Structure formats: structure tokens, C-alpha cells
Amino acid sequence: MAAERKAPSTIYGVNSFCPGCGHGIVIRLIAEVVEEMGLAENAIGVLAVGCSCLTNRYLALDLMQAAHGRAAASAGAIKRCRPEKLIFTYQGDGDAASIGIAETLYSAQRNEGFTQIIVNNGVYGMTGGQMSPTTLVGQKTTTSVQGRDPEVMGMPLKISELISSFDVAYLARGSVHNAASIRKTKKYIQKAFETQMNQGGYTCVEVISPCPTNWHLTPLQAVDRIEKEVLAYYPLGEFCEGGVR
Amino acid sequence: MLNQFIFAGFGGQGILTAGLLLANTASVHGKEVIWMPSYGSEMRGGTANCSVKIDDEMISSPFIKKIDYLIVMNKPSLDKFLPQVREGGTVILNSSIITEVPEMPKLQKIAVPAGEICEKLKNERGANICMLGALAGCCELFTREEYETGIKDYFSAKPQFHEGNMAVFEAGYQCVKGE
Amino acid sequence: MKKLMKGNNALAEAAILAGCRFFAGYPITPQTEILEYLAKHLPKRGGHFVQTESELAGINMVMGAAATGFRAMTSSAGPGFSLKQEGISYLCSMELPAVIVDVMRYGIGLGNIVLGQGDYFQAVKGGGHGGYKVPVYAPSSVQENVDYITMAFDTAEAYRTPVILLSDGAIGQMAESVELPEAKEHDPDKYDWTLKGRDAAHPTGRKMTDRIYYDFAYSEYDPHIRERYSKMEEELQMWEEIELADAEVVLVSYGISSRVCKEAVKLARKKGWKAGMIRPITLWPFPRKAFEKTNKMAKAYLSVEMNACGQMVEDVALYGRSVPVYSYPSGRVIADPEVILQKIEGIFQGTEKEVF
Numbered sequence: 001m002a003a004e005r006k007a008p009s010t011i012y013g014v015n016s017f018c019p020g021c022g023h024g025i026v027i028r029l030i031a032e033v034v035e036e037m038g039l040a041e042n043a044i045g046v047l048a049v050g051c052s053c054l055t056n057r058y059l060a061l062d063l064m065q066a067a068h069g070r071a072a073a074s075a076g077a078i079k080r081c082r083p084e085k086l087i088f089t090y091q092g093d094g095d096a097a098s099i100g101i102a103e104t105l106y107s108a109q110r111n112e113g114f115t116q117i118i119v120n121n122g123v124y125g126m127t128g129g130q131m132s133p134t135t136l137v138g139q140k141t142t143t144s145v146q147g148r149d150p151e152v153m154g155m156p157l158k159i160s161e162l163i164s165s166f167d168v169a170y171l172a173r174g175s176v177h178n179a180a181s182i183r184k185t186k187k188y189i190q191k192a193f194e195t196q197m198n199q200g201g202y203t204c205v206e207v208i209s210p211c212p213t214n215w216h217l218t219p220l221q222a223v224d225r226i227e228k229e230v231l232a233y234y235p236l237g238e239f240c241e242g243g244v245r
Numbered sequence: 246m247l248n249q250f251i252f253a254g255f256g257g258q259g260i261l262t263a264g265l266l267l268a269n270t271a272s273v274h275g276k277e278v279i280w281m282p283s284y285g286s287e288m289r290g291g292t293a294n295c296s297v298k299i300d301d302e303m304i305s306s307p308f309i310k311k312i313d314y315l316i317v318m319n320k321p322s323l324d325k326f327l328p329q330v331r332e333g334g335t336v337i338l339n340s341s342i343i344t345e346v347p348e349m350p351k352l353q354k355i356a357v358p359a360g361e362i363c364e365k366l367k368n369e370r371g372a373n374i375c376m377l378g379a380l381a382g383c384c385e386l387f388t389r390e391e392y393e394t395g396i397k398d399y400f401s402a403k404p405q406f407h408e409g410n411m412a413v414f415e416a417g418y419q420c421v422k423g424e
Numbered sequence: 425m426k427k428l429m430k431g432n433n434a435l436a437e438a439a440i441l442a443g444c445r446f447f448a449g450y451p452i453t454p455q456t457e458i459l460e461y462l463a464k465h466l467p468k469r470g471g472h473f474v475q476t477e478s479e480l481a482g483i484n485m486v487m488g489a490a491a492t493g494f495r496a497m498t499s500s501a502g503p504g505f506s507l508k509q510e511g512i513s514y515l516c517s518m519e520l521p522a523v524i525v526d527v528m529r530y531g532i533g534l535g536n537i538v539l540g541q542g543d544y545f546q547a548v549k550g551g552g553h554g555g556y557k558v559p560v561y562a563p564s565s566v567q568e569n570v571d572y573i574t575m576a577f578d579t580a581e582a583y584r585t586p587v588i589l590l591s592d593g594a595i596g597q598m599a600e601s602v603e604l605p606e607a608k609e610h611d612p613d614k615y616d617w618t619l620k621g622r623d624a625a626h627p628t629g630r631k632m633t634d635r636i637y638y639d640f641a642y643s644e645y646d647p648h649i650r651e652r653y654s655k656m657e658e659e660l661q662m663w664e665e666i667e668l669a670d671a672e673v674v675l676v677s678y679g680i681s682s683r684v685c686k687e688a689v690k691l692a693r694k695k696g697w698k699a700g701m702i703r704p705i706t707l708w709p710f711p712r713k714a715f716e717k718t719n720k721m722a723k724a725y726l727s728v729e730m731n732a733c734g735q736m737v738e739d740v741a742l743y744g745r746s747v748p749v750y751s752y753p754s755g756r757v758i759a760d761p762e763v764i765l766q767k768i769e770g771i772f773q774g775t776e777k778e779v780f
Contacts, residue, residue: 041621041622041623042621043621043622044620044621046488056632056634056637056638060630061622061630062619062621062623062630062631062632063619063630063632063633063634064487064488064491064619064632064633065518065632065633065634066487066488066514067484067510067511070480070484070487070511073448073476073480073481073482073484073487073488074484074485074487074488074491075488076485077446077448077474077485077487077488077489077492078488078489078492078619080446080472080474080489081446081472081488081489081492081493081494081612082492082619082620085620085621102478102480102481103477103480103481103484106476106477106481265428265599268428268599272426272427272428272601273428275426278428278600278601279599279600280598280600281594281597281599282597305686305687306680306683306687306758307594307598307680307683308758
């Protein structure tokens with residue numbers, strides 16, 4: 001008997017993300033958790049601008065396409081209006097930590113009741129690999145041609161650590177670079193969604209994700225880079241009382 | 246007939262409220278009325294003023310060029326608005342604060358020692374309503390009772406202050422009407 | 425019973441009565457009383473009030489609330505209204521109903537907190553990207569603040585569009601006697617397009633706010649947009665006519681300036697001059713139909729507005745066709761009826777210079 005491809009019914013179509021991209025995995029994890037929680041008819045996602053907006057082609061949930069950087073503001077309002085629904089944003093690091101950093105931090109500060117999913121791949125993907133707030137020191141991009149120079153461009157920004165200065169309901173940083181990290185990230189997303197539905201308050205999962213195309217690496221080299229370089233600066237785990245656990 | 250009033254003083258003296266009380270009296274009694282505050286960037290200590298226009302017909306502009314009644318609670322406001330008072334108009338001034346009063350031969354001048362009155366009546370924030378009382382004494386657009394209805398309606402959420410308010414109002418009224 | 429109310433407060437109360445249950449905004453003079461009034465009253469009446477970190481967050485929260493079917497509003501003035509433009513463009517693309525209030529002030533950049541009519545271009549010509557159009561109501565009294573905010577919510581839903589209420593510092597700050605309408609209950613679930621969780625009955629099984637990709641075939645979208653705006657242009661025009669039957673000089677003025685112009689028309693008529701006025705109530709759509717009538721006999725249009733160079737005057741020229749257009753931008757102070765009379769006299773004598 002041929003192997004059957006098992007996918008959540010909320011995932012449809014064939015995604016057009018680049019080979020080795022982590023987005024497809026994160027979206028699938030969200031879809032799995034939503035279905036396992038029985039919330040497919042009661043979930044509303046708010047998509048950011050950038051590669052994350054391609055999600056609207058593959059995820060069969062009610063979706064809002066927000067303006068660049070503003071997904072958190074819109075999601076906070078949706079949750080206030082429809083408190084019984086599961087509300088989440090799906091954003092990249094450029095969207096949530098650069099142009100939308102005010103909306104991100106003030107959602108945490110006001111303890112808005114939605115879940116913010118931030119996919120951190122260290123570059124602006126859709127526009128072709130420019131430096132983002134989370135580009136690592138020395139990393140070459142089309143706008144940090146010699147590699148990120150902290151003297152000129154500052155140090156990479158740690159959005160979860162900034163969020164952790166507020167008294168939020170749940171916060172974790174996961175990754176999707178290997179099977180173990182994927183399983184753990186799914187748990188984080190599940191905990192965030194459960195916290196949202198059961199207890200309320202702001203919840204957020206940052207997900208470290210590979211972008212082989214704009215890192216100019218093969219998919220295998222890209223996951224290797226996460227293991228060796230990225231996690232050294234962005235440690236994984238759940239945040240508790242201001243630190244990573 | 247159009248009547249035009251300016252209330253002016255320091256921010257915090259209750260000048261805007263005094264104007265609102267007159268405007269509310271007009272509104273309650275079915276007149277056309279516009280109240281308009283000046284708004285500046287200082288919260289307190291700057292000068293504050295508001296204009297009130299009352300008419301039987303619709304009023305076009307909320308702004309005032311010629312003043313019929315000027316109610317002033319400090320010297321800078323008197324200096325600022327005196328040139329705008331029309332010939333035969335009335336100036337009601339707070340003589341507890343404005344001690345140097347220029348000659349104004351073509352105007353009716355009413356000095357109200359609002360500070361002393363309020364001190365005597367133990368209502369230290371009542372100077373604005375005392376000035377309004379004096380206005381009621383000389384502006385017969387409304388009867389004394391109509392003013393009272395307007396004030397009572399405006400402060401309907403704070404009935405406990407009504408008696409105190411009316412005491413200072415009456416004292417101001419008597420500054421004009423009394424002996 | 426009529427009640428003395430400040431323009432901003434009356435507007436805020438009327439929004440609640442119209443069923444508005446979501447407000448997000450940021451303090452800026454001279455609109456702040458709207459924020460303060462709703463902070464105090466909206467939560468008590470079952471609504472959500474959010475003071476946001478910026479005007480950007482304010483309009484984007486309104487966008488989220490509007491997508492769920494709630495009646496939602498934000499308000500600002502001048503510099504803050506600039507920050508709302510991105511969101512207004514998105515609301516237009518999503519075809520979401522929402523009300524945006526701009527209590528205009530004077531000047532470019534920080535400008536000044538004093539009253540003015542500085543934002544005509546931005547409100548009427550599409551201050552954001554992409555070439556959208558938004559119905560714009562221009563009240564000229566506290567009562568009209570009340571009447572048009574109610575209408576703004578209804579229009580927004582009837583046409584699925586954001587609507588701008590273009591008030592100004594004078595109307596916002598002044599108090600007049602107003603009659604408030606009856607309270608309306610709004611049901612956020614009554615429309616099929618609202619986000620409330622995937623719905624098997626919906627054509628795609630789930631709803632997307634991004635209409636350009638999901639609700640139209642590639643070739644259908646442009647015609648849809650054209651049809652949408654021409655329908656609004658045809659159906660929404662509103663204006664007031666004063667002494668137009670035989671008018672030779674037609675004043676054109678809106679909002680606070682129009683009140684002074686009304687007085688000027690009266691004074692001009694007393695002198696035996698044939699003056700009249702068109703007061704646009706909707707600035708977009710501009711009252712083309714009014715001009716089509718007056719273009720036949722008017723000898724001149726005189727546009728009166730409270731800014732430095734004149735803005736609406738360009739639309740007067742556009743719709744006034746071949747009739748000469750004169751301009752009186754009164755700057756930071758309200759127009760003076762005496763100056764209007766001098767201008768009218770100058771027009772009759774040929775000494776006043778036309779601008780278009």
C-alpha cells in the first residue's frame with residue numbers, strides 16, 4: 001500500500017515557498033494545533049506582509065490581510081470584538097520586529113488577548129534578502145553587503161526578550177530546523193493557543209526558521225547554520241520571569 | 246437680537262464654566278446660542294477666554310468682533326478685550342484682582358469684589374458664578390429665575406453645590422441690583 | 425429635548441447612539457474630547473475603547489474591529505490624520521465600513537492647533553496610496569456633527585467603505601443646542617462578509633479580507649472598482665443651496681466657513697447684489713449636480729475656505745467648467761463677511777483677479 005500523505009484539512013493546495021523554507025512547517029503546525037483543539041470553525045488569522053502573506057493560499061481559515069507591521073493591532077481588536085474565537089497573527093521578523101515593533105510591544109504591554117506568531121529567519125524574504133532587525137553580525141545580505149557591522153547597523157534585535165519585559169501570559173522561542181525542535185515548537189504553539197482560550201492575555205511564539213534562498217545556502221546547510229550560529233544568539237525555550245527556561 | 250459676551254481670566258478661574266452657564270441658560274430657554282472657548286497649549290496660568298453669542302435667529306459665526314458684555318477676572322484680559330467692547334457696552338470686572346481700572350467713559354463699568362465675596366461666603370471657587378450673578382443683574386436677557394434654572398440644569402449631577410452656587414450668584418447679583 | 429453640547433462631545437455621543445462599539449485613537453488637539461468622552465462612556469455602554477500607542481495602531485485596530493462587523497470609529501486631527509492614510513487605503517481595498525473623524529486644524533507639518541480647514545486635499549483626493557475615493561461629510565454645526573456621524577455609519581455599511589467626517593476645530597470646540605437621535609442597536613453578525621470563523625455556506629469556505637485576490641477574477645477587478653466609485657459618486661452627492669435661483673456670484677464654502685458665507689449672502693442681497701451659495705455637504709462626491717445647474721447662469725464662483733492657499737477651489741474650478749473662479753482663502757482666521765462683500769463687489773467691477 002502506498003504511503004498516505006496525512007495533512008490537516010485546513011491545509012490545502014500546494015505551497016509555493018522555496019525549497020527548505022520553514023514557513024510551510026510553521027503553518028502546518030498551526031493548522032494541526034487548531035484542528036486538534038477543534039477550533040477550525042472558530043479561528044481567525046491575521047497575516048502580515050512579506051512571505052508570511054502567502055499563507056492565505058494554503059490555510060483554510062478566516063483570514064485578514066493586515067497592513068505591513070500592523071497585524072498585532074488588528075488582531076488585538078478582533079480578539080476584543082470576538083473574545084470567544086481563537087485569534088492569531090502570522091508575521092515575519094521584519095514585520096513584527098521592525099516596522100511593527102510598536103504594535104508588537106504595545107500588544108504585549110496591553111496584554112491583548114491574541115497569539116502572535118513571529119517567524120524569525122533573519123532577512124526580508126519576499127523583497128529578496130535585505131537585512132532585517134534579526135540579521136546576525138557578519139551576515140551578508142543585499143543591504144549589508146560586507147556583512148552586518150554592529151558599529152554601523154547595531155546589534156540584532158531580540159524581540160522575545162523585549163516582549164518578556166512585560167507581564168505576558170505566555171512567551172516562547174522555538175525553531176523548525178530539525179524534528180525535535182519542530183515537535184517542541186508545536187507544543188509551544190499549543191500552549192500559547194490553550195493559554196489564550198483558557199486564561200486569556202497576550203501570548204507569543206517566536207520561531208527560528210531557515211531561509212536557504214536568501215542565506216545563499218542549501219536547505220541542509222541552512223539548518224546546520226541555525227544549529228551552529230543562530231541558536232547561539234537566539235536561545236530556545238519558554239520565557240519565565242524574564243529569562244529563557 | 247444678537248447679544249455677544251466674552252468671559253476672560255486666568256486658566257483655572259472657572260471662566261469657561263461661567264460662559265457655559267450663560268450658554269446653558271440660553272439653551273434651556275430655547276434661544277439660539279454658540280459658546281466657543283479659546284484653546285491654547287497651556288493648561289493653567291495662561292489666559293483663558295470664551296465667547297457666547299445669543300440670538301433669536303440662527304447665528305452664523307461663533308466668533309465675536311464687537312463685545313456687548315465683557316466679563317473679566319484679571320488685568321491682562323481687561324487690557325486685551327477692552328478695545329473690542331462696543332460703545333455703550335458693559336464691562337464687569339473682578340475688582341479683587343483688577344486694582345488699576347482705566348477710565349472707560351463710554352462704557353458701563355461694574356466692579357465686583359468677587360474674591361472678598363467668596364471668602365465671606367466660604368466658597369473659594371465661586372468667583373466665576375459671582376461674576377455671572379453680576380451679569381444677571383445688568384443683562385436682562387433672562388430673569389434671575391431663568392438664570393437659576395440654567396445653572397441648576399448645568400450642575401444637575403452635583404445638586405449638593407446648588408445652594409452654595411446660588412449664594413455667590415445672589416451676592417454678585419446684588420452688587421448690581423442692591424443698594 | 426435639546427441639550428447644550430460641545431461639538432466633539434456631541435459627535436462622540438452620536439457615534440455611540442449610532443451603534444458604534446469600538447473606538448481606538450490617540451490624543452491630539454482639537455479632537456481630544458472625542459477620545460475622552462468615549463473613554464468615559466463607551467465601556468459603560470458595552471463598547472471597547474482603546475487608547476493606542478499611535479494613530480497607526482488606532483486605524484489598524486479599527487480595521488480589525490470593522491472586519492468582525494462591529495461599528496468602529498477613530499478620530500484625529502491634522503498631523504494624526506496623516507498617519508491614518510495608510511489604513512484608510514487598506515480599508516478601501518478590503519471594502520470595510522468604518523468612520524474616520526478629522527477635526528481639522530491649521531497648517532502644514534506641525535502647523536498650529538488653532539482651527540482651520542487644512543485637510544481638504546488629504547480627505548477628498550485620497551491621502552493614501554492607490555487612487556481610492558472615500559465619502560467625506562462636512563458638518564457646519566454641532567447638530568450636523570450629530571446628524572452626519574449617524575449618516576456616516578449607515579453610508580459606510582451600505583457601500584462597504586470607510587467614510588470620513590471632516591469637522592474642524594471650531595465645530596469641535598464650540599457648544600450649541602442639539603437634538604440627539606434615538607439609540608440604534610447594531611448586530612455585528614448580520615453581514616456574511618464578517619470574520620467570525622470559517623463558514624461552510626461561504627463560497628470559498630472561509631473569508632479573506634483581501635478582495636483583489638480572492639473575490640474577483642483578474643479581469644473583473646478594475647471594472648468592479650470603477651463601478652463602485654461611480655455608483656457612490658452618483659448616489660451620495662449632498663449639498664445645500666442658498667439664494668441660487670438668480671445668483672450671479674455663487675459662493676462655495678463648507679464647514680465653519682460656510683456659516684460666515686451665509687451671512688455674507690444675506691448682506692449682499694440687502695445691497696441688491698445677486699449673490700448665492702452652494703454649500704457642499706459631501707466633499708467627495710463633490711456636488712457636481714449643483715454645479716451643472718448653476719454653471720448655466722453664474723457669472724462667477726467665489727470659493728471661501730480656511731487655509732493658506734485654497735484647496736477646495738480646485739474642485740470648484742473642475743466642476744465650474746468655464747465659469748470664472750475666484751478664491752478667498754482666509755488663512756488662520758475665519759473669513760470676514762465684510763471682506764467677502766468687497767470681493768463680490770470686486771468681481772462685479774472687474775477688479776478682483778480670478779484664479780481659474
